[in-house]
Amino acid sequence: MTTSPIDLAADSFAAELARHRTDRGLSKKQLAILMGFDPSYVSHVEGRRHRPTEDFARRAEAVLEASGAIWQRFRAYDQLRHARAGGAHREPPVSGQWLPPGTGLVVERELASLTHTGDGYRCVIRRELYNAGTEPVSRYLVRVAVDRYPNDPGRSNRHHREHPLTFAELQLRAYRDDGGEPEPMHWRAKHDRDAFKEIWLLFENAEGRFPLYPGDRVIIEYAYRVGREKWGPWFQRAVRLPTRHLAVRLDLPVELDPQVWGVETSLSSEEGPLRTQIQRHDQGDRALFDWSTDDPPLNARYRLQWRFRNQPPDAEPDGPATGVRVRASDRMRGIGILQRGDDLLRQPARPFDLPRQEHTARDGVDRLCATLARLDELHPFNKGVGIAAPQLGLGWAAAVVRPADRMAEPVVLLNPRIVDSAPDTDEQYEGCLSFFDHRGLVPRALRIDVEHAQWDGSRIITSFEYAMARLVAHEIDHLEGRLYVDRMAPGVPLVPVGEYRESGAPWRY
Secondary structure (H helix, E strand, O other), X not given: OOOOHHHHHHHHHHHHHHHHHHHOOOOHHHHHHHHOOOHHHHHHHHOOOOOOOHHHHHHHHXXXXXXXXXXXXXXXXXXXXXXXXXXXXXXXXXXXXXXXXXXXXXXXXEEEEEEEOOOEEEEEEEEEEEEOOOOOEOEEEEEEEOOOOOOOHHHHHHHHXXXXXXXXXXXXXXXXXXXXXXXXOOEEEEEEOOOEEEEEEEOEEOOEEOOEOOOOEEEEEEEEEEEOOOOOOEEEEEOOOOEOEEEEEEEEEHHHOEEEEEEEEEOOEEEEEOOOOOEEEEEOOEEEEEEEEEOOOOOOEEEEEEEEOOOOOOOOOOOOOOOOOOOHHHHHHHOOOOOOOOHHHHOOOXXXXXXXXXXXXXXXXXXXXXXXXXXXXXXXXXOOEEEEHHHHOOOEOEEEEEOOOOOOOOEEEEOXXXXXXXXXXXXEEEOOHHHOOEEEEEEEEOEEEEEEEOOOOOEEEEEEEHHHXXXXXXXXXXXXXXXXXXXXXXXXXXXXXXXXXXXXXXXXX
């Protein structure tokens, strides 16, 4: 049976609602009280038994302060609902201009351009911002990320450790433009890593402060440079705020004969080709590639990629060829990951006593994160990857899970337990760091709700769906002394990794 687009849109709304509710640490009953609804109604909407109404969506957006995410999901559902109704009598559709309280900043237009220069690339981002919130905005977060070899994460990690991105080379400049003389914006570093920087652009400079007040609009522009040895053949835009229009331009030399294509992904769909076409036109010796979209969903990612047909591929070797083939499990064992047969993998992990053992917990999570970084040098984990403390010989209930998007922040799970799961399941092939020479077909729920601890000992519930649900469930099994082979159907054989045909591909849903 094929699921209709309107059903998918309603499911997307329910998933967004559940995600923001659990992120706030609220039960369904608590949210219902804050919204002024009967508790059973919130439960029915999240359970897909009731469809959302405009009033429900407005109140949920305002209470959960979801930066427009819940409202945008409702708009998508509402537009499909009215389209299906055709010419029948109905209430007027929801206005695309209305944004509920708590929405905060809105990007009305963004133009991102990347220009190939003689020694690298120059990036210019121009955003038209509107403060739809109730508080003045005094800073704006931007991110600069590089990935020299996007199809080989291990090689990229090694490269950027040896050649880290620096603030000095970026030559970052930012301006606020109100239609008069542009005002320079000061900036402050938030995160400084080898391959990415997060930066606060401040609505202030040496002459004073100029916050963006509720109801006001402004254009900000920032520019930076990255050397060719650090920038790979890709340019990605991530939608982190409600956005009306997004446009991207690549400016590349004609003489290199560039070929450009693009892919997109979102929380509700796997990676696929851009839905709108990239347009090319040449100006003299420059090839300009333009792409745009309207009303992109929150958390969507759009990546333009290219190759130069008149430039030979990078021939830098990956390392010496010894002629000796090392088994995958031996490489995992070499970085300290216990292998199948070790008794500790079959023992339930001990929960942390938080916040008393916060220091111990943080040390364990740091070790897990460091191992994840080393794993990228051994294998391209395009499905995402997780690791549990027992796999490093630590008997504590901690795990770290990184989504398939390597730019996303890892999820830290302390003392986790699954408190609810969807009745719908599917079977996908899984691998395990503790016997990496094989893959096995494992049934899992398509959604799980996980209660887990914060550093201060408080507990929250987070919902995970599809690929993340599978990754998180796999790691929680480790903490309970269970391996994925325990969940395989009787008689289903393991597949040697050399015969597995889906290496390097994400799971399909």
